[in-house]
Amino acid sequence: MTTDPMVPAEDVDAKSARIVDLNQRRADRAAAADGLVTADESDVETMAPESVTAGAPVDPPDPPDRLTDLLDAPRRVPILPAWLANVDEARAQLARTMAVAGYHAGVHAVRSPLYAGKVAWYAPKGAGRLAGRVLGWTTAETGNWSLRQDAANRNDAKTWLELDRHRQRQTSWRWWVTAAGLLGSLAAAGVLYSDLTPWWVKAPVLAGGLIALARYGRPLDKPIIERTVVKARYRKLTAELTRKGIMATGLVKRPEDIVFPAGIGEIRRDGPGYLAIVDLPDGVIAVDVVEEREKLAGGLRLPIDQVWPEVMPREHPSRLALWVADRPVSAMKQPAWPLLKDGRTDFFKPFVFGFDPRMRPVMYRMDERNSLFAGFPGSGKSLSARVVLAGMALDPLVTFAVFDLAGRGDFDAFEPLCAPGLFGSGADDGTKADAYRMLMWLLKECDTRGPLIKKYATAGLNTENKLNRAIALKDARLRPIVAAIDEVQELITDPEIGKSAAAAMTSIVKRGRALGIHLVMMTQRIDKESLPKGVTSNIAIRTCLAVPSHVETDLALGTGAYRQGARPTQFEIGVDAGWGVRVGFGPMTSVRAAYLDRAAVERVCRRGVALRGDVVAGVDLPAVRDILDDLRAVWVAGERGQHWDTLAPRLADRFPDAYSALNAEALSALVRAKNIESRNVKANGATRKGVYLADITAAIEQRTAGTD
Incomplete structure (x- = not known):
């Protein structure tokens, strides 16, 4: 290795045999340690290990100057906007603008007589209010009136006289200003309304003056011109706003105690809204915030059905998921049911039942389960249960039994799918007797299906002694059965057959789930007499719609459901029809059943009949006994x-x-x-x-x- 004799030996890089400037090298190392520049590989080799790893900057270093120059290279933008450079787009934009302008002009033109009446009513009040304000300023009566009144109340004549002399000194020059202003206004009015001024100047000035006086004289909450467009309330969710809303509940005192967990706590878009996941401080659990949903919405300054706090399943109790919609969920258009126009279902596979507040599909499953829909009148029990039955109408293997003990005709569309004797609609004793007979038939099915399923499972059609689709296809006697009873409390509380019916339903929900028998019950009376524990405790999928208190919530969903965060009490009876809290399949969730009106249900049922070849097989019902x-x-x-x-x-x-x-x-x-x-x-x-x-x-x- 040779060195230049003109360069000191300490300035030679011994490893690479390159001549370097050590002063510059030291400056570069110091800058890299401060996070300003990035050292290259040769620098890293000569640095001490601790200088590379310790104190690493959080923010990435700035790029080197040559990269900055490339990034900052001038980028030409079009002189005209893209839509204006294209003739078709420009024409479409002009048409949209003209349509909007025409709409606003038409709205205000129709309301112009109303606007003229408001101006005529408020303008004199505005003139009187303006004159009073000018006179009050001129006389200086309002300046120190409160101080003079206080002196008068204390009988302090000296102070009152001093304050009044101060008022008079102000008044002495204000009268001159007011007089000059009045003379100038009169002169301007004389010139304006003389023959020298054309009418097209007089009219706008007069109209503008009247409108200005009317605006000055109108109440603050009564505008003259009405709004033509009312925008939806929208607030982007931020960390600061999230903390503000949670603190409004009174459960958290310091904003820094609300933590956004790393990796999952970033506020992000989730459907038509924003989702924030936070960890609450010690001693505060997510259920507490759910309970204070109204205060939370108040802190966010949003409608309550725009704010959806939730307990996160399989997480610690202090982790809260807060979803804030772009606008109230009640104002959002629900997606159409995917099976409305085409498609088939499978009794043994999930299908779309409805949608959660984030408009995500919520699935429903029938095999090895039974269903309960409970809620007060007007909550949407029948609407929700019809979606389940409509889904099963699209599986040609399913046998139907439907009894509407309310007699309103909500389930009449399913009659063509039911065998003779398995459909009834009415609140009379005869319909209840037919429903009881149907329960006896289901009990008989429980007795006969068990040995048959065991035989086919042993033959290799299933690994367990339970009904599956292969067995159902093999033997027509083992087709899945969906039996629905609306207003089931009318049957359970019947003085003659009620106790026997309740005992039968208890046996069916226990034994029938593995045998392909799914019982769907609906009730608006939520008490121990109408929903015996022996029946409800064995039902897997339960949906509680709008109810008034936690008592009905726990009776419908199971003891402790309210404490775990179920809040069907927050749904408004008669307004939030179809909304409910669902448990038994997946995490507990708020769900709104897909909306199917009578005509839609009838169309689905016609497709179901067609899938069955326009033939519904009969069943062997028990004889009527005395x-x-x-x-x-x-x-x-x-x-x-x-x-x-x-x-x-x-x-x-x-x-x-x-x-x-x-x-x-x-x-x-x-x-x-x-x-x-x-x-x-x-x-x-x-x-x-x-x-x-x-x-x-x-x-x-x-x-x-x-x-x-």
Whole structure:
């Protein structure tokens, strides 16, 4: 290696044998450490390790000058806007502008008589108000009036006189200013309205003056010209606004306690709105913020249905998801149901049920589940359940049974899909009896389907002893069944068949889920009598629509649902129809059922009938039975009386199609509905509630005599 004798040895880079300027090198290293420039690879090799890793800048370094020059190179912009350079675009833009201008002109032209009346009404008031303001300023009465009044109240004559002398000194020169202004105004008016001034100058000046006086005289909340366009309220969600809204709930005291978690906390677009994910301080959980949704919306200065706080599933309780829509969700147009015009469904696969506040599709699943729709009148129970039934109409394997115990005709479109005896509409006893008979048929199906499914599963059509599509296609007896009962509380609370019906439904929801039987129940009475725990506790998918309190929420969705963040109480009854909180399939979510009016449902049902080849197979319904005749048929000779808990198993063994779900309490209700009293009966060495054979015989004879 050779070196230049004219260069000191310490200025030679020993590694690369290049001559370098050490002073410049040190300056470059210092600049790199401060994050101003980026060192090249050769510099990194000669730097100490700690100078490369320690204190790394958060913000990226500025680019070198040569890159900056390239980035800052002049970029020519078109002299004319792009739309103006294109003839077609310019013509379209001009047409849009003219249309908007014409709309505004037309609106104001129609309202011009109203505007003229407002000007004529408010202009004199404005002139009087202006004269009063000028006179008040000239006399200086308003300047220190409060101070003079205070002195008068304290009987301080000296102070009052001093303040009044100060007022008079101000007045002495203000009168001259007012007089000069008045003379100048009169002179200008004389010139303006003389023959020297043309009419096309007089008219606008007069109109402008009157409008100015009218604006000065009108109340602040009553504009003269009406708005022609009302823009939707929109606020972009920011970190500052998010903290402001949460603090408005009163749950958090310091804004710095609201943290945006790294990686997921960035505020971003999510559908037609913005989503923010935040971590709340210790001791504050997301449910608390959901509970204070009104205060949160108030802090954001937005309508309540534009602000949607949610608990994040499978996260710690203090993590909150806040979604703010661009405009109120109630004002957004809901997407059309994807299956409205074409498509098919599968009982064993999810299908679109509705949409959440972010307009994302919410799925629904039928297999191995049952459904409950609960809400007060006007909340949209029937509308929501019809979407489920409409979806199943598009699976040709599904067998339908529908009973509308309200009798309003909301489900009449599904009658062509139902076999004879499996459709009813009405609030009468006959329709309820038919619905009860349908439940007995479902119980019979539960008994017969189990062994058949086991046989096909053993043959390899399923890995579990549950119904799947392969088995349903193999055997027509095992087609999925969707049975819907609207206003189910009318059946459950019926004094005659209610208890037996409730017992049957309890058995069906427990056993039928794995056998391809899906029971859909709707009710507007949400209490323990209308929704027995034995029924609701075994229903998987529950949707609670608008209700007044947390009591109904927990009864419909399960104990603790309100505490976990379910807030159907925030939906307005009669307004937010179709909105509900859904649990049982996926995370708990607020969902609005897809809107299907009567005509749309009828079209879907016609497609469903066509998919079935315009043929609906019949079913073998249980025979209509008489409880008194059947009791006498199972009565053992020599018994004077017998207990309910002994007679119920006898009936179930003798007539399983009709009484397989019958218990002692239900049997008692059935017999008491025939005007037979439940008595204390001594039999089999014990005394319990039951019935005497003589009472049954007397009731039968009386009925026979009445029919004769």
